[in-house]
């Protein structure tokens with residue numbers, strides 16, 4: 001049986017090889033990104049000079065605990081490299097993200113990033129996106145309306161719950177997990193979702209990744 005956590009770790013070790021002194025580095029969220037932040041912490045301990053920009057309060061706390069200097073995103077004009085995870089990816093570098101509800105800040109960081117590196121275990125690679133439902137972050141006020149628009153687009157959505165209550169994102173919004181089945185044209189769906197009033201952001205990341213480093217048993221494969 002595959003050791004998926006080890007595959008994430010191997011991908012993280014490979015990804016941090018892209019980091020150089022004096023770069024602004026985006027710190028992703030989730031279990032794969034956590035491995036990368038731990039690796040970055042070691043490099044910083046050994047003298048690497050970087051400035052981190054976090055994609056979630058969890059990543060921020062972890063970075064701080066490891067002595068990685070971080071700044072608010074508003075104080076940088078661009079980010080050199082970001083290392084983040086994904087819930088699904090295709091070989092043409094489209095992604096679904098947001099399984100941990102961090103997609104909004106992750107997409108802002110990715111949009112400001114020159115080289116977005118995605119790290120993943122081998123279970124995340126798919127031929128077509130869509131087995132993993134698309135997280136859609138919505139303002140609470142619009143959640144019913146957005147659900148109806150998702151149905152018109154051919155999908156069905158459910159508000160994500162935690163302990164029986166709607167989960168609130170760091171920005172105080174709801175997440176609708178939207179099931180469209182397998183998605184032959186993710187760029188088209190991404191545009192349609194972005195057009196719905198009340199949608200803050202969604203987890204389809206189209207052409208934002210420069211490369212995906214996938215752990216594969218005891219080695220890694222890079223898609224770029």
Ligand SMILES: O=C[C@H](O)[C@H](O)[C@H](O)COP(=O)(O)O
Pocket residue numbers: 028029030031032033084085086087097098099100101102103106
């Ligand atoms: O909201 C969470 C993020 O998009 C994560 O990067 C994504 O869910 C992958 O997480 P993990 O590395 O834990 O599978």
